[in-house]
Amino acid sequence: MSTLQRLCHAPLAFGRLLSRGGTTGWIGFALLLAIIFMAVFARWIAPHDPIEQNIANRLMPPSSEFLLGTDSYGRDVLSRIIYGARISLLVGISSIVIAMIFGTVVGMLSGYIGGRFDQLVMAVVDVMLSFPSLLLGLMVAAVMGASIENLIIAIAVTEFAPFVRLARAPTLAIKEKEFIEAGRALGFGHARLMVVHILPNMVSDILIMGSLWMATAIRTEASLSFIGLGVRPPTATWGGMIREGFENILDAWWLALFPSLAVFATVLALNLLGDALRDAIDPKQRRS
């Protein structure tokens, strides 16, 4: 089978897998696709400019003109939520990808090399895990200053440790398997053994964990933006919008509610998808 053929088979295989996880997986997947679609085509979907201020329209409740109302600068909440999806997804995806890559590499090396190195890595990981992720993110963001790159790095740091753990455990188990010894007897180098023979055994676990932790990353991003350590205004972010709305919560309920629902929907979608994939791949955790 050629690589191209295999690529064409991949979506089919994914669909079959998702079906095994039940309908909730499809709901999560559809919801996530809708949010991604919204983020990608924000320019054409959003009815208004997300940044342009118009004092005449300030704090308007939801109406046919402004479906989800306007904020204290007269900006359309719906448009800001649509553009905010970009920041949330960008931060969520890139921080998780960074955490996933570095965590997997460090975890595999730790498990494969073992000994003192493994002990050291595990000690550092335990310390990192003992901090609540929000606190750790807060520290990193506060030290490095608020910008979107720093936010991504801060969140990646908070989610690095679980991936190290996740990659290390199967590495420890697999490196003792006979086929690794057989590979050594065939003259394979350590890098080849790790990438070709150990990594594929855990890739599905890591991707599932990735989708579950992406929800946490998006939540952390919203939390950090909420306390003002995220992306600077006037850029629209869900966390930032919730904070601004929080100040006017009694007069203008729509300001905090709708961005909160957006965060909620995204986190829900990712969790449904991740759970369904986990159930589909791990028959032990599947409910009968």
Added chain:
Amino acid sequence: MTQETIAPPGQGLAPVLDIHNLRTELLIDGQWRAVVRNVSLTIHRNETLALVGESGSGKSMTALSVLKLLPTKISRIGAGQILFEGKDLASLSERDLRRIRGNRIAMIFQEPMTSLNPTMRVGEQISEAIRAHKNVSRADARLQAEQLLQQVGIPSARLRLEDYPHQFSGGMRQRVMIAMAIACRPALLLADEPTTALDVTIQAQVLAVLAKLKSTYGMSMVFITHNLGVVALIADRVAVMYAGEIVEIAAVGDLYSEPMHPYTAALLDAMPRVDRTEDVQPIPGSVPALTDIPSGCAYAARCPLKQPCCEKDHPELLPIDGTNQRFVRCFVRSAK
């Protein structure tokens, strides 16, 4: 079996593998203990040497020492040389060893069920073994993989390349392992109990495949087993190991007709046979612990021929009948 068709081992030529006084040590409770002691072996071109002995006699450790596949932190080669193609493998760097493993010396293992990567198609695994050492294209490697599968007797090889290891039976998987091992036409194949996990009919098939490949490529083979029945089928010479030492080396026919070392004799008596009416005789006692190797003959405690000197002095592996063909490590027998 096919003994007649195999060319006689090239005795006069330089040996393929020449092990000199190999000593392999394991770290046990903070102390280095020898599991392989003063092992010297030569394997000639197109020769099959069987290494037999009980579990824990050091036969696998000897084979693993040759490729330095021992666990690095708890084991080491304490002394000795392993000469292969003009190089001493015992002192070679990991990098140079990697060029030899799978390429010039290959190894197959006992457990065919777990010796293949479950996440990779069989065809890819064989191709990988080829491409690790030879600069060939993917398509060529694939073609070679198909030929290799045919050679080891797997029907409809082209289709089976696409299968995963779990779609193969134990015997078929061992054939795949053999295909991977011979992919680069090694000069030497180390077979560590390759048929132990297989049932008897499959065992015979796998042995036939190995014997055929050996005569086709003029490959030498070290065949590790505790099954003396298998030895009779495949080996040219036999080295019997006990407690990390070689106690007897003999041509396979001589060993069966006239075992010299009392341990060899006891091993043969412990083997069930139809042509004998007496009961199978188990060997009394057990192998001495690694931490408690006696200073005299290691077998003395279990030996029916024991003399006072056996417990004091350590016997050497000495040639008997002056031909340099038979060696035995026994005071009583070599004195005769």
